[in-house]
Amino acid sequence: MDQENDFRDAQDAGDRLIAAHASEDPFAAAFKATRMPMIITDPRQYDNPIIFSNDAFTKLTGYSRDELIGRNCRLLQGAETDPEAIAKLRTAISEERDLSIDILNYRRDGSTFWNALFVSPVRDETGEVIYFFASQLDFTNIKSKEAELAAARHMAEQEVARRTVDLTAALTTKTALVHEVDHRVKNNLLTIASIVKLQARMTESDVVERTLMSVLNRVEALSTVQRKLLNDEDVGHFDVADFANDLATDVIGALKRTDIVLTTDLREVVVPATKASPLALIINELVGDAVRRGLRDGGGEIHLEVRRLNGHFLIRVVDTVTPVDVDREEAAFSQKMLEACLQQLRAKLERRVEGRRTEVSVTLLVKD
Template identity: 70%
Template sequence: MADENQLRDARDAGDRLLASHPSEDPFAAAFKATRMPMLITDPRQDDNPIIFANRAFTELTGYSQNELVGRNCRLLQGPDTDKAAIAKIRDAISEERDVSVGILNYRKDGNTFWNALFVSPVRNQEGAVIYFFASQLDFTNIKSKESELAKARRVAEEEASRRTAELIEALRVKTELAHEVDHRVKNNLLTIASIIRLQMRMNTNPTVEHTLKSILDRVEALSAAQRKLLNDARVGQFDVADFGRDLVTDIVGSLQRPDIVLTTDLHSVTVSASKASALALIVSELVGDAVRRGLSDGGGEIHLEIRRLNGHCLMRVVDTVTPVEADGEQQAFSRAILDASIRQLRAKIEREVDGHRTEVCVTLPVGD
């Protein structure tokens, strides 16, 4: 608390300041009338006391002119005022430089307000600091809006986290369910294949055995596709090229013919898992057709190409074989399976035969 001598000195300094600016002086008139809270302190006196405050400042803080003059501005500070902000102001005044800071201040009645404070030194002609001029702006409403926005952001983030956790859990359940379904389908296909093999071993009719082998080939193609789905971490996705590589290698490898030359040009093309079975049958029928037309008898060349092309999946099988007489019934059955799979996928098929060379292209839309 300032003593009487300090109060008298502060009032005298204020009076001298006002006396140097008569009432008709625009500076004095603007300082008193402006709605922006302002005050002036005198650093040449002990504790840099307030020597003048305008009406806007007294209305903002609740202190009268008499209660303010002679006291340091720290009377506006309170228990929740940021110590770092206080230190920033104190250092700027000590170093006689400008400072601007947002600080929590207290009114006379104890209520708080957020103060956008700007302090600047006033120098005489010799450059010595004779006053400090301070302006204030109550930005409590803005700070409240920021607080509301921060709270809303926290609520939104918490809700997003909760929803994300729910989605992750739902995806986990879906993944487990999809793998369980794939696992059961794969097991069922393996069981069917085992039954067919058993029937083949017990059969003595070459025609029946040939028919059973034809069915087994298709079942194994479907089983291979299902195995890919089960082992792929990307649930619901099927890589056509990855599957095609394995299937054509298995088919050609099972023939055990060193005179068969297999080449591939494969690029990853991912499609929905719902297309897997139909695609597996298409690749199986295209390669199987080359086998039936002579690849398994006289050898030859077979080339498999799979790539993405203009929003489509291109599957291209080229073979060069010495033709043999193929079973007409088997060829018709294969063509029926191939046509049904093509229709299911809304794909297009083009076939070109030039002597011993046959090229078949299948294209189906896969989007981006």
């Protein structure tokens, strides 16, 4: 009877949590539909039981929802699970703090998988921990060194696309749980970047290396966006000028050339967070275009400007370089990326070329 009561209490807690979010709530939809395995536990109940899990978690572990609700997460542990990892997990729970750890877990059928686990407490307005949120990532192939280049590249493309969608949807709710989902995005983008870097170092093909570095460049731009959104007190908005300054400084600094002169005219322009990713990619492509056309090889001058224009705002990049031959495939891909982002934001682009001087201006509404 006690076991039935425990199950009923955990199930009721999970039902109340989901009922608090309308069906159209991006958090509820993203939590249920995402392919990232996720669970929520209730530390206010005995033994901190699972009160909600998504379909991805069932698929990963083999346990049905009825088998999970009311039980502690230790059901995934087994004979070969590292006791030290278990101790760290218990300590983090008891001390009510975040924990990121790699741990060997067991599925319902007894098979094992390496789990990149992230656990974080969710607090109410008073600071009391009301839930623990946990996300899992099966990285067994990477752990066993069986991942190949094609799998890593596919994983990176899929993760970036999925995380971008999850991020823009989750940020609009501005709830504590949505903020925790955003936190997972940040950690996984960093994981993707690390995987791509490793594969780029290992490959012997120049073409593959260039492709991976192209992917990495855009993943890092999105990672910068995510870091700024999470560090800003107003997580629903994005400062375009602040991001542009960091990106240009990082890109130009990485070239390690003393013959590049970078100037800026950056004034605060805050836009909704839903515009953050396409705006970041637009700035990344404009600066990258100048780098490819000559800054990387012969130096030159580049000026970056961000400012308001009566309800609109302007992104302007001006460069003066000695032109060099550009990889056509890389340039074409960059152009497609730029066009897609411009279309998404309903932005307008103007390009003027006079000798060695190229000026590109992008204008769009601050608010829809």
